[in-house]
Amino acid sequence: MNGPMAMPLDETFPRSIAARVGIGGPVGSGKTALIEALIPVLQARGVDLAVVTNDLVTREDAERLRRSGLIDPLRVLAVEAGACPHTVIREDPTLNMAAGDDLELRFPGLELILFESGGDNLASTFSLDLVDWWIFVIDVAGGDDIPRKKGPGVLRCDLLVINKQDLAPHVGVNLVQMEADALKVRSNRPVVITDSRRSAGIDAVADRIVRAVLFR
Amino acid sequence: MLQIDRIVGSRLDEGYSERLHDLEHHGAVEWLMLAAAELARRRFRAVTSGGTEIAVALPRDETLFDGAVLLFEQHRAIVVRVDAERWLRLGVRDMAVALELGYHVGNLHWRVRFEATAICVALEGPAEAYLARLAALGLDDRIEVAAPEAGSAPC
Ligand SMILES: Nc1nc2c(ncn2[C@@H]2O[C@H](COP(=O)(O)OP(=O)(O)OP(=O)(O)O)[C@@H](O)[C@H]2O)c(=O)[nH]1
Ligand SMILES: [Mg+2]
Numbered sequence: 001m002n003g004p005m006a007m008p009l010d011e012t013f014p015r016s017i018a019a020r021v022g023i024g025g026p027v028g029s030g031k032t033a034l035i036e037a038l039i040p041v042l043q044a045r046g047v048d049l050a051v052v053t054n055d056l057v058t059r060e061d062a063e064r065l066r067r068s069g070l071i072d073p074l075r076v077l078a079v080e081a082g083a084c085p086h087t088v089i090r091e092d093p094t095l096n097m098a099a100g101d102d103l104e105l106r107f108p109g110l111e112l113i114l115f116e117s118g119g120d121n122l123a124s125t126f127s128l129d130l131v132d133w134w135i136f137v138i139d140v141a142g143g144d145d146i147p148r149k150k151g152p153g154v155l156r157c158d159l160l161v162i163n164k165q166d167l168a169p170h171v172g173v174n175l176v177q178m179e180a181d182a183l184k185v186r187s188n189r190p191v192v193i194t195d196s197r198r199s200a201g202i203d204a205v206a207d208r209i210v211r212a213v214l215f216r
Numbered sequence: 217m218l219q220i221d222r223i224v225g226s227r228l229d230e231g232y233s234e235r236l237h238d239l240e241h242h243g244a245v246e247w248l249m250l251a252a253a254e255l256a257r258r259r260f261r262a263v264t265s266g267g268t269e270i271a272v273a274l275p276r277d278e279t280l281f282d283g284a285v286l287l288f289e290q291h292r293a294i295v296v297r298v299d300a301e302r303w304l305r306l307g308v309r310d311m312a313v314a315l316e317l318g319y320h321v322g323n324l325h326w327r328v329r330f331e332a333t334a335i336c337v338a339l340e341g342p343a344e345a346y347l348a349r350l351a352a353l354g355l356d357d358r359i360e361v362a363a364p365e366a367g368s369a370p371c
Binding site: 101123132152155 | 273
């Protein structure tokens with residue numbers, strides 16, 4: 001060893017392979033809020049992470065995360081999805097893959113990249129070319145019949161998050177029934193209930209991520 | 217937990233096929249059973265047929281395939297085996313129905329193969345779920361459905 005060495009940014013340097021986790025779901029269900037709540041929890045567990053956000057034609061979510069003070073702003077990249085948010089996470093995820101590669105090159109030792117999809121409908125799913133594992137976020141205020149509608153996002157995701165649990169009493173939603181319905185349509189694959197604004201349930205989400213793709 | 221970070225070869229490679237055969241005779245080949253739709257995954261936990269817990273984390277340019285050798289030791293090997301894909305055959309009688317079906321199947325992003333007068337859909341869930349979608353689109357009574365058998369050959 002000859003002392004500290006500058007990290008060259010060339011392709012030949014053995015770079016880290018970070019786990020890639022997708023976070024999708026309908027518009028406004030709380031995807032960015034979930035990421036904001038997850039960042040400190042994952043950091044406290046020593047996870048070296050970065051985020052890629054997808055918005056239609058703006059960089060709103062990326063700017064929000066950069067300003068949040070939760071994470072080094074250089075660790076947040078934005079991909080502009082254009083017309084269809086699902087196109088860049090499923091049919092042609094190359095822009096997102098390139099953003100992930102870019103982060104891996106810039107941050108040796110990077111372990112985890114979270115990809116937030118632009119808000120979409122219940123049919124949106126991630127390509128496994130892009131992510132290793134993915135979360136679908138729905139919220140209580142969207143109605144307790146959402147799981148019963150069996151959207152591919154709800155059915156196929158590796159983890160279903162039902163967010164905004166605090167709103168259940170205000171929108172007349174029976175959360176126990178909603179969770180039971182979700183577990184039923186998912187053949188008992190995992191479901192976690194959260195309140196991302198007050199960080200409830202976030203530890204359980206972090207547990208799942210860390211176990212599934214960081215093998216801890 | 218055993219870490220797997222690359223594919224070492226194929227079951228069909230000259231260097232492996234015979235030695236794997238020997239190991240198999242000694243019951244020393246463990247299978248990693250995967251559904252066809254799961255082959256695209258590069259990072260996941262699994263348990264082999266021999267009960268070994270593994271953590272797979274492949275480079276982004278490597279993709280699993282049926283017969284991928286993940287571990288090859290003197291007394292043990294781990295090899296990927298893909299569950300046979302199930303296909304739902306949707307036969308059509310006339311052009312108008314064919315166009316309509318093709319349009320909807322595309323919108324639903326189903327994985328398909330084409331036959332002269334049928335579309336075959338690769339099932340990633342129960343066939344009933346697919347048939348329910350077709351019924352909701354009013355197509356069920358205008359197509360001929362051949363339900364899949366497990367392990368049936370792709371049509
Ligand atoms: N009451 C409550 N509000 C929440 C919760 N999570 C998010 N919100 C609010 O819901 C709104 C939408 O949250 P976002 O995190 O921006 O949702 P998103 O899914 O990222 O939205 P898009 O990226 O635009 O699709 C914001 O006003 C959040 O403050 C929650 O658990 N409870
Ligand atoms: Mg957002």
